[in-house]
Amino acid sequence: MVKPEVMLFGDGHYQRVVYGLGPYIADYEEQALLTCIVHNWCPQCLAYRSNLDDNNALHCCRDHVEMLISEFTFDVLWDEYGIVGELVPFTNDFLCTDIYKLIAPDLLHQIIKGTFKDHLVEWVEKYLHFTHGDSCANEILDDIDRWIAAVAPFPGLWHFPQGCHFKQWTGDNSKVLMKVYLPAIEGHVPKEIVCMFHAFLEFCYIVQQNVLMEKDLDDLDEALA
Numbered sequence: 001m002v003k004p005e006v007m008l009f010g011d012g013h014y015q016r017v018v019y020g021l022g023p024y025i026a027d028y029e030e031q032a033l034l035t036c037i038v039h040n041w042c043p044q045c046l047a048y049r050s051n052l053d054d055n056n057a058l059h060c061c062r063d064h065v066e067m068l069i070s071e072f073t074f075d076v077l078w079d080e081y082g083i084v085g086e087l088v089p090f091t092n093d094f095l096c097t098d099i100y101k102l103i104a105p106d107l108l109h110q111i112i113k114g115t116f117k118d119h120l121v122e123w124v125e126k127y128l129h130f131t132h133g134d135s136c137a138n139e140i141l142d143d144i145d146r147w148i149a150a151v152a153p154f155p156g157l158w159h160f161p162q163g164c165h166f167k168q169w170t171g172d173n174s175k176v177l178m179k180v181y182l183p184a185i186e187g188h189v190p191k192e193i194v195c196m197f198h199a200f201l202e203f204c205y206i207v208q209q210n211v212l213m214e215k216d217l218d219d220l221d222e223a224l225a
Contacts, residue, residue: 002095021094024102027109035060035099036089041082043103049082060100062092108171111204117174120200121164124185124193140188141165147184148177178204199223 004016026034028043035043042049046064047057068077069085077083091099105111128137145163153159158176182197203223206216 021091021097021102023104024099025104025106027106028114031103031106034089034091035103036084036087038078038082038084044100046081062089062098062100065100107204107208111207112178113171113174116178116200116204117169120197121177121181124189127189127193144184144188148180151180 002018004018006014007017008014024034031043032039032041037043038049040049042052042057043060045054045057045059047054065083068081068083072081072085074085077085089099091097091102125137125141128140131137132140142163145160145165148160148163151157151159156176157179158173160177160180164177164181178201182194182201185197186194200223203220206212206220206223209216212220
């Protein structure tokens with residue numbers, strides 16, 4: 001990581017190379033392990049765990065964390081800063097490497113499966129039960145499943161014969177469900193919820209692009225608004 005190595009390149013020339021670490025994509029459980037933080041704290045910023053939406057929170061950095069570890073006890077680090085002081089990130093052995101800057105967003109677990117399937121879809125079900133009662137809500141959910149199961153064959157769409165209620169759920173299932181869920185719930189939930197899902201799906205499809213231009217960033221802001 002520090003001493004250059006001589007390598008033969010494809011053009012036939014030799015070059016001295018210094019290796020480095022790039023962005024690290026992982027789900028939240030692994031992010032917490034890599035950054036040595038307490039569960040439910042943010043691996044990238046200093047927002048308190050009860051206020052993760054704090055727009056004024058500063059970004060984490062290696063120098064700041066090492067300073068905190070040198071100044072406070074392990075108990076204070078755990079309770080007040082969400083840092084596991086006994087552990088050292090593996091990247092500390094590499095020069096000019098900061099694990100807090102390497103952690104990249106995980107679209108599958110954070111957006112597609114996390115926010116959409118595990119949060120929003122379940123939130124709709126809880127809303128229906130709370131609003132209509134268990135008996136009527138179950139009838140509505142059965143109708144939603146029938147609409148999902150009735151999707152016509154089309155390239156890029158999967159067939160869900162049981163609707164969206166089955167045990168073995170994968171990230172690919174969530175991606176495909178995103179394409180058919182919105183029209184299935186329309187008419188069963190308020191217009192505001194339908195509009196919210198539309199904006200969220202628009203956001204999801206934009207952030208999955210390989211390259212984002214200025215217009216794409218403007219579209220993201222519009223979807224979030």
